[in-house]
Amino acid sequence: MSNHYLNSPGLSNANQNLVLAAWARSLDIEAHALHRANDDASAIQRFEIAAEHDLTDWDPNTATFIQLFNISLLYAPTWFLDAARNIDDDVLALESTMLQLGYEAGARSLGEEVLYYAEDIPYYEDAQLNVTSHSKDIRRLEAACPPDDIVAKPLDALDHYFTISAFGEHSEPIAGAGYDVFSDTVGQLAVLVAAAQRTKGYGTFMLARVAEECMFDGLIPQWVTPVGDEIGEKMANDVGFILSGYRTSVTFA
Template identity: 40%
Template sequence: MPVNAHTRQIIELAWSRILGLDDGAITEASAAGGRRLEVAVEDDSGEDDQIATFVRLYGASVLYGPRWLLDAARDLDDEVLALESTMIRLGAEHSARSLGEWVLYYADDVPDLDRSSTVAVSYEAADAQELEAQCPADDITEVGLSGLDSTFTLIPDDGAGTPTGRPVAGAGYEEWQGLIGHVGVLVRPDVRLMGLGAYAGAIAMEEAFTEGLIPQWRAALGNTGAQRVAATLGFELAGSQTTVLFGQ
């Protein structure tokens, strides 16, 4: 089921604050039929105006970036602008490179979670780092597990508290605006497709809910594995995000 109206408003509030809008801006835009909002980044430091992001959320959309990009994109449909290739083309003269094209999911309920008797949950950052040491570099970069605000690492256990192996999976969340818990999951390559990622993700979601945060899942476009995990955990599709970097 889609998230309820109250949860949706909190999600819209969080993104309004992330993108530098008034608190009710995205909610109002969605209610008005989904008009596009623009946030022009005017920063004389030459740093903040090097990034641009296009977010679609519950029918509304926001383009955040330098003024020249907003002008170039104004006549483009949202479906076209959301494409990674479009953003790169618009920024070609500014050495544009993609930081990602993602789909956004949210949940307002905790998935059913039967505690395992074969893996224990560690809250120690060192165990998250040990898991990362066993995973491909691209996966480590995408998830950023050890850098998240809270981490939950699964370690094989004999049921009596004694570890019987190295970490097999982990999840965590990063707090956004004190409202959203951005969830990431990392699974050791040799034990994938065994449900460990979903189990770790459910633990992270439960902990995020406990802290009063709405869980967010962000999957790279075309990453069917991440999208399957989202469905298993009860996340509902809400929009997309495409981000590019200029002049780097």
């Protein structure tokens, strides 16, 4: 997780600022401070945000460390901020470090993740596919997936979602995708492919399609995948997403 890889020249400075502004709004901090620090690539600057109950998108019983472009953000209880203050970003980003700092509070890992953003999405032809936005189709798709795939938020609970299937009277859903609007500017994407339809390129197709829908709505697409998830990372690279950061989170007992 070297900071060397976090600066993303492929993502325009204007869109970097929009992404940073979205994070700033969600954390109720000043966006201009993030912008200024991001423009100075000579020294990574960490911003500390004390965990609060009145931030809609954040759980005060967690600690989250984010490396994004040329800055880093640490949202955590005050005691965790104090304990982490003198630890280098590359070390703090490790799951083991976060768990060690929160050991006495019963820390449990929520994982290490890669953050991607996109500006330009390749066009994928879908003339031979039926696109729907019905909850019943999402339920049918989820029934065709392993239970572990449905642990996260259901697709039909997202702000926008759709499924694809072949044309036909009783065609089963092949895949689905959707996104939540984060802080007015970013679309947080999700993709789900029926177990029997995997390794056929539908995941990449759906990621491109939902990212395109997201941009049509004036949002910057965000794709988050676990560190080491080769499939998720390959999908991102194939579609044209740009590696922009990392996120490590723990929750406390």
